[in-house]
Every structure is written in structure tokens, then in C-alpha cells.
């Protein structure tokens with residue numbers, strides 16, 4: 001459903017991505033792993049049209065979305081849970097969720113989507129009138145995921161969602177992400193904690209210095225001595 005081929009991105013005349021290649025199937029849970037500064041967030045920015053590709057291509061199904069406008073990419077079915085969550089702390093939970101429905105194409109489904117998100121995260125319904133900034137880290141992450149799900153994405157991108165989230169809540173959120181993937185939504189998870197990511201994803205790519213350098217099933221990666229030596233020691 002997503003094909004990224006030889007993606008290159010330059011920011012301020014500095015080549016950040018040199019050769020990123022990804023291939024995701026419908027409903028798969030895939031990891032994008034790598035050290036600080038490897039290019040994970042830049043890859044996500046390029047998928048959303050927020051960083052300009054100066055080489056390669058990005059296709060969502062048959063649709064060439066390389067350097068397309070972000071609004072068009074959102075409408076085509078990509079949702080993002082950004083690094084650091086980026087909520088509106090002084091707005092209520094419900095108002096934050098509504099922000100995920102800002103495209104005209106999504107607005108008519110607002111009620112139905114809100115019910116879906118409250119069903120995924122019942123606590124958000126209870127706290128719908130509270131300011132997002134007053135919630136715990138884990139609950140804020142639920143709002144960020146819920147907001148992305150309001151746009152009914154076919155591909156959900158999550159950029160290091162578990163920073164500042166209690167381990168028990170991580171387990172809850174991962175269960176919800178499994179449910180979302182079970183509904184046919186493809187999930188691409190960026191995570192620095194390789195062990196935790198590999199428990200959740202079916203398959204992962206490793207990005208190093210702006211290049212995808214490894215790809216494999218989670219079990220195979222965990223048992224791959226060279227991979228383990230290079231990437232599991234990072235934590």
C-alpha cells in the first residue's frame with residue numbers, strides 16, 4: 001500500500017536522506033528503527049509532504065504523492081502522530097480530537113469518528129472536557145493517536161509515541177494499535193527502543209545515516225547477530 005523508492009531529502013543544502021526504501025502491505029505493523037539523527041522523523045516528514053524530496057518517489061497504492069501538498073496527502077489517507085505529540089494544551093480533549101477532522105472531506109464523518117475514537121480510548125470520553133495539557137503523558141498520547149484516527153487514515157505513522165508514557169500505559173496503547181491494524185489500517189512505528197518495537201511489529205526497517213540498511217521479520221532481526229550487535233546495544 002505504501003512504496004517508498006530511493007527517497008532522498010535535502011534540508012538547507014544538507015543531504016539528510018540518501019536512499020530510503022520501504023514497502024508496506026495493508027494492515028501490516030512495521031517498525032522504522034534507528035539511532036538519534038538517523039533520519040526517521042525526516043522520512044515521516046517527507047511522507048506527509050512536509051520535507052521536500054529531491055530524488056526518489058513515494059506511492060500510496062497507485063497514487064504518486066511525492067512532494068504533494070500535505071492536505072492532499074492527509075485526504076489520501078495518511079495520518080501522523082508527531083514526535084512530541086504537538087497537542088493544543090489549552091484546548092479540551094474533544095477540541096483536540098476535532099482538529100483531526102479539519103479537512104472538509106473528514107468533517108462530515110466527525111460524529112462517527114469521535115465515537116470510534118472514544119471506543120478505542122474510553123478514558124478520553126470521560127475526560128473529553130478537560131484541557132489536554134492537564135492529562136498524564138499516556139493520556140495525551142491517546143489524544144494524539146485519537147486525533148490522527150479522526151481523519152480515518154489508511155496508514156498511521158507514529159513518531160516515538162512512548163516517550164514519557166508509563167510502561168503499563170504503553171501496553172494498553174499497543175493493544176489499541178493492534179486493534180487499529182486489525183481493522184486494516186497499516187501502522188508504521190518509529191521507535192528508538194528496538195526491543196519494545198520488535199515485540200509489536202511484524203517486520204522492521206533499520207535506517208542509518210539516511211539509508212535503509214536492514215529489513216526483516218522481527219524474530220529474524222532479534223536473532224541476527226550482526227544486527228543485534230549494531231542496533232540492540234543502542235539502548
Ligand SMILES: Nc1ncnc2c1ncn2[C@@H]1O[C@H](COP(=O)(O)OP(=O)(O)OP(=O)(O)O)[C@@H](O)[C@H]1O
Nearest residue numbers: 011012016034035036037038039040041042043192
Ligand atoms: N530542519 C532541519 N534543519 C537542519 N537539519 C535537520 C533538520 N531536520 C533534521 N535535520 C538533521 O537531519 C538528521 C536526521 O534528523 P531526524 O530528525 O530525521 O532524525 P531521527 O532519526 O528522527 O532522530 P531522533 O531519534 O533524534 O528523533 C539529523 O542530523 C538532524 O540534525
Ligand SMILES: [Mg+2]
Nearest residue numbers: 040041042083
Ligand atoms: Mg525523530
